[in-house]
Amino acid sequence: xxxxxxxxxxxxxxxxxxxxxxxxxxxxxxxxxxxxxxxxxxxxxxxxxxxxxxxxxxxxxxxxxxxxxxxxxxxxxxxxxxxxxxxxxxxxxxxxxxxxxxxxxxxxxxxxxxxxxxxxxxxxxxxxxxxxxxxxxxxxxxxxxxxxxxxxxxxxxxxxxxxxxxxxxxxxxxxxxxxxxxxxxxxxxxxxxxxxxxxxxxxxxxxxxxxxxxxxxxxxxxxxxxxxxxxxxxxxxxxxxxxxxxxxxxxxxxxxxxxxxxxxxxxxxxxxxxxxxxxxxxxxxxxxxxxxxxxxxxxxxxxxxxxxxxxxxxxxxxxxxxxxxxxxxxxxxxxxxxxxxxxxxxxxxxxxxxxxxxxxxxxxxxxxxxxxxxxxxxxxxxxxxxxxxxxxxxxxxxxxxxxxxxxxxxxxxxxxxxxxxxxxx
Amino acid sequence: xxxxxxxxxxxxxxxxxxxxxxxxxxxxxxxxxxxxxxxxxxxxxxxxxxxxxxxxxxxxxxxxxxxxxxxxxxxxxxxxxxxxxxxxxxxxxxxxxxxxxxxxxxxxxxxxxxxxxxxxxxxxxxxxxxxxxxxxxxxxxxxxxxxxxxxxxxxxxxxxxxxxxxxxxxxxxxxxxxxxxxxxxxxxxxxxxxxxxxxxxxxxxxxxxxxxxxxxxxxxxxxxxxxxxxxxxxxxxxxxxx
Ligand SMILES: Nc1ncnc2c1ncn2[C@@H]1O[C@H](COP(=O)(O)OP(=O)(O)OP(=O)(O)O)[C@@H](O)[C@H]1O
Ligand SMILES: [Mg+2]
Numbered sequence: 064x065x066x067x068x069x070x071x072x073x074x075x076x077x078x079x080x081x082x083x084x085x086x087x088x089x090x091x092x093x094x095x096x097x098x099x100x101x102x103x104x105x106x107x108x109x110x111x112x113x114x115x116x117x118x119x120x121x122x123x124x125x126x127x128x129x130x131x132x133x134x135x136x137x138x139x140x141x142x143x144x145x146x147x148x149x150x151x152x153x154x155x156x157x158x159x160x161x162x163x164x165x166x167x168x169x170x171x172x173x174x175x176x177x178x179x180x181x182x183x184x185x186x187x188x189x190x191x192x193x194x195x196x197x198x199x200x201x202x203x204x205x206x207x208x209x210x211x212x213x214x215x216x217x218x219x220x221x222x223x224x225x226x227x228x229x230x231x232x233x234x235x236x237x238x239x240x241x242x243x244x245x246x247x248x249x250x251x252x253x254x255x256x257x258x259x260x261x262x263x264x265x266x267x268x269x270x271x272x273x274x275x276x277x278x279x280x281x282x283x284x285x286x287x288x289x290x291x292x293x294x295x296x297x298x299x300x301x302x303x304x305x306x307x308x309x310x311x312x313x314x315x316x317x318x319x320x321x322x323x324x325x326x327x328x329x330x331x332x333x334x335x336x337x338x339x340x341x342x343x344x345x346x347x348x349x350x351x352x353x354x355x356x357x358x359x360x361x362x363x364x365x366x367x368x369x370x371x372x373x374x375x376x377x378x379x380x381x382x383x384x385x386x387x388x389x390x391x392x393x394x395x396x397x398x399x400x401x402x403x404x405x406x407x408x409x410x411x412x413x414x415x416x417x418x419x420x421x422x423x424x425x426x427x428x429x430x431x432x433x434x435x436x437x438x439x440x441x442x443x444x445x446x447x448x449x450x451x452x453x454x455x456x457x458x459x460x461x462x463x464x465x466x467x468x469x470x471x472x473x474x475x476x477x478x479x480x481x482x483x484x485x486x487x488x
Numbered sequence: 489x490x491x492x493x494x495x496x497x498x499x500x501x502x503x504x505x506x507x508x509x510x511x512x513x514x515x516x517x518x519x520x521x522x523x524x525x526x527x528x529x530x531x532x533x534x535x536x537x538x539x540x541x542x543x544x545x546x547x548x549x550x551x552x553x554x555x556x557x558x559x560x561x562x563x564x565x566x567x568x569x570x571x572x573x574x575x576x577x578x579x580x581x582x583x584x585x586x587x588x589x590x591x592x593x594x595x596x597x598x599x600x601x602x603x604x605x606x607x608x609x610x611x612x613x614x615x616x617x618x619x620x621x622x623x624x625x626x627x628x629x630x631x632x633x634x635x636x637x638x639x640x641x642x643x644x645x646x647x648x649x650x651x652x653x654x655x656x657x658x659x660x661x662x663x664x665x666x667x668x669x670x671x672x673x674x675x676x677x678x679x680x681x682x683x684x685x686x687x688x689x690x691x692x693x694x695x696x697x698x699x700x701x702x703x704x705x706x707x708x709x710x711x712x713x714x715x716x717x718x719x720x721x722x723x724x725x726x727x728x729x730x
Contacts, residue, residue: 095555095564098600108597115585398581401542402642403570403598405563481542482533485577 097405108399109415112388123384124424126377127464131428131457132435133370138453139436141362147445148356155231155287157349158321162331163314165344175311176343180335181223184315187330189323194226195312196291199302201272203250203295205260209270215259219271220294220313221302222251229316230288237265237280240298248305251280253292260295271295272306287348288316374460377424382468385417389476396476397484406477413476417469418462425461429454490518491551492650492681493539498548500534500704508534509545510704518649521676522683523692526701532685533654535701539683540573540652541565553649570598574643576653580635582627588638589614589623595642613645614638617671633664640671644680651675653684657691665691 100108113120162184164176176195177183185193199219202211226232227239240251250271252262257278260269268275276297285291302308315335319327332343389396396409404412433449440447493516500509508531516522516539524532537543538550541557550557553572557565574595582591592610593603601609614623617637627635636656643651653672657665669691676682686692700708 095560095567097563097567097570098598100597101603103603104597111583394579394581395583398577399598400566401540401569401573401575402595403566403568405566405598407563408566408598482537485542485581486533 097403097408100408100411105411105415106419108412110419112392112416113419119384120420120423123380124377124420124427126380127374127421127424127461128377128428128431130370130372130374130377131425131461132431133373134367134460135429135432135449135453135457136435136439137362137366137370139432139447139449140439141360142448142450142453143436143440143445144443145356145360146448148352148359150446151286152349152352152356155349155352156318156321157347157353158324159230159287159316159318159348160324160328160331161288161314161316161346161348162335163344163346165342175309176313176315176335178310178312180312180315181225183334184317184331187317187319187327187334189319189327191318191320192225192229193315193317194229195223195315196226196294196296197221197299197302197308197311198313199297199306199308201306203256203260203269203271203276205269207270207275215256216293217256217259218290218294219306220291220296221299221306221308222296223299223312226291226296226316227282229318230285230291232285232288232291233283235281235283236263237278239280240296248274248276248301249279249298250276251282251296252278253282253294253296254284255292256295257281269295271297274305286352290314374464378421378464378468381417381421381424381465382472384420385413385469385472386475388416389413389472389479392476393479393484396479397481400481401485409477410473413473414466414469417473418465421461421465421468422458425458428461429457432457492516492518492520492553493683494549494551495539495545496549498535498538498545498550500531500538500543501546507704509538512548512704512706514539514699514706514709516650516681516683518681519676519679520681521673521696523695523698524683524685524701525687525689525692525698526707528687530701531704532701534704536652536654536683536685539650540575541568542575566598571646572649574646574648574651576636576639576643576651576656578655578658580627580632580639580659582635582638582642584627587624587626588619588630588641591627591638592641592645595645599646609645610641613641616644616675617641631664632660633667636660636664636668637671640668640675644675649681651680651682653682655685655687657686657688669694 162176162180181193181195184190197220199221201219203217203219204211222240224240235254237251240249248271250269252260257263262269262278262281265278265280267278269278282291297306299310303310317327317331328345328347331345332340335343399409399412436449437447439445493514495512495514498509498512498514499507501507512535514535524535526532534543538545539552541550541552544550544557552568555568560568583594589607589610592613593606596606596609599606611620611623614620617640619634619637619641622630622634622638627638630638636659640653640656656672657668660668665688672682672684684695692698697711698708699706
């Protein structure tokens with residue numbers, strides 16, 4: 064054992080006269096810089112205080128976790144709802160336009176579309192499909208005994224056969240109008256109309272105009288044409304024959320190639336009414352859906368603010384824990400200084416501890432927020448979406464909070480006099 | 489001989505006007521084993537802190553391992569402590585819940601050595617203090633004397649030029665205290681330079697040099713003990729006592 068130490072002394076700097084002489088001549092030697100701690104060592108000293116007090120770690124990270132969880136779930140819930148609409152939009156396409164009579168310049172004058180409107184529209188370059196509806200002056204009721212006013216706000220409309228395909232509608236029950244059943248008193252109900260009339264599935268009868276019609280089909284929801292959801296649709300010919308329909312369409316629906324949507328949009332009105340194109344209103348139903356998707360995407364800033372407050376309170380909790388941690392560990396700080404830790408290394412230790420503490424809260428918060436969103440998505444039947452930016456933002460926030468909360472205690476720790484820290488135990 | 493510690497006219501005045509040290513001159517040569525004795529409040533700990541660069545004097549010059557302390561920044565002093573000074577405290581200051589070996593390795597944390605080397609040297613240092621078989625034990629599983637030996641291992645693991653001990657036996661029963669002193673004598677015999685504060689006159693009498701403080705001034709500096717053959721005498725005494 065003694066031999067080992069002697070050996071060491073022989074090759075140590077102190078016993079080398081040349082080196083200790085040069086040290087005397089030049090006291091501020093270049094190599095008197097504290098050695099750097101490796102990242103692993105920084106992590107090690109920074110987590111020491113946490114390892115010895117797990118309960119305190121959990122409690123003080125909780126505030127941060129709640130704040131981050133709130134923010135992530137608020138963003139996640141709105142993003143999930145939005146995603147549902149966007150997927151719907153994707154499926155339904157944004158290439159449908161609807162032409163209908165605008166407000167006439169003379170009050171009370173009824174503007175109608177010409178009977179040939181559908182034919183003209185389908186000849187526009189780029190148009191792939193076109194269908195129409197025409198308003199019929201009739202009411203529909205569950206049965207003849209109910210009073211006429213009791214129509215539940217359901218419109219009766221004549222529908223061309225191409226309409227369903229043009230609006231990308233699907234059948235929930237039964238079938239769509241066709242050439243054969245279109246000549247007999249048969250009707251297809253939008254899903255809202257079916258609900259209001261108490262019709263569960265095709266086959267039932269409803270009182271329409273002055274006779275019973277057979278419900279041959281019920282439609283699925285039509286997000287792009289909500290007006291059809293509240294309609295009872297009868298065949299064009301049947302409407303003319305049985306309900307006194309004049310044959311003039313009131314809405315023309317058309318689908319075009321995606322690339323020609325804007326060209327078609329400008330041609331629609333002049334094609335339908337070359338003399339008074341300003342009387343024709345052209346709308347894009349997907350725009351409404353897009354607007355709704357945008358509002359769904361705009362999360363409640365109130366809830367987000369609440370999360371922010373929780374985060375702030377959590378940050379204060381972490382700062383408090385750090386101050387206590389520094390007070391409790393005066394001896395450890397003194398010891399480390401006596402072992403050669405520079406002030407900066409003491410600072411790093413406590414900032415790391417604070418970062419770990421808030422980072423832990425942040426990680427738990429992100430997990431909780433994601434789980435809450437998953438529950439929401441499951442219950443609401445929407446896709447589960449957690450925007451990456453909200454996770455990154457959450458972690459970024461904890462990083463900032465951890466640094467801020469740890470900086471002051473860390474500076475105090477580094478300023479402690481090493482002797483004071485070691486006085487009396 | 490090389491001078492490890494050189495204090496000239498060192499005065500330390502604490503806030504409030506307490507003169508803890510007055511015009512102290514002290515020189516410690518390489519390989520010396522020095523006892524610092526004196527009544528409570530006489531400035532022993534203050535002297536040790538200044539020698540160990542944990543504190544700076546109000547006036548006077550301090551030279552440690554060839555460095556003029558006044559010319560060095562706080563950062564540079566940290567590096568001096570990391571490489572040239574080892575401390576042993578009355579209260580051990582071991583990290584609870586961490587094995588003896590890791591506690592000792594902590595003594596090299598600020599040396600810049602890689603972790604594996606630190607752990608290996610820690611094992612060697614534990615062997616040097618006779619605790620190789622306790623490397624995995626945590627502080628609460630060790631006796632007071634063993635804890636202090638772990639603390640000494642931590643202080644010497646970096647082979648510092650100077651080992652400073654402030655009442656290392658103060659918290660120990662006499663048998664444990666003797667084993668700790670025996671260890672310091674052994675390290676000294678192996679060439680270490682050691683300054684040790686002690687209250688115990690019996691312990692002090694066994695040291696080859698004693699510096700006596702009173703009211704912050706050095707009142708006595710004696711080399712050689714009451715026995716003629718100090719070194720062998722001490723060692724026999726300790727071995728029979730332990
Ligand atoms: N940080 C301080 N601030 C003010 N006065 C201090 C401080 N530290 C020590 N003193 C005073 O300086 C004097 C010397 O103190 P020091 O701790 O060096 O004595 P000591 O010889 O080590 O005593 P003991 O044997 O009791 O440990 C005492 O009067 C003490 O009250
Ligand atoms: Mg003291």
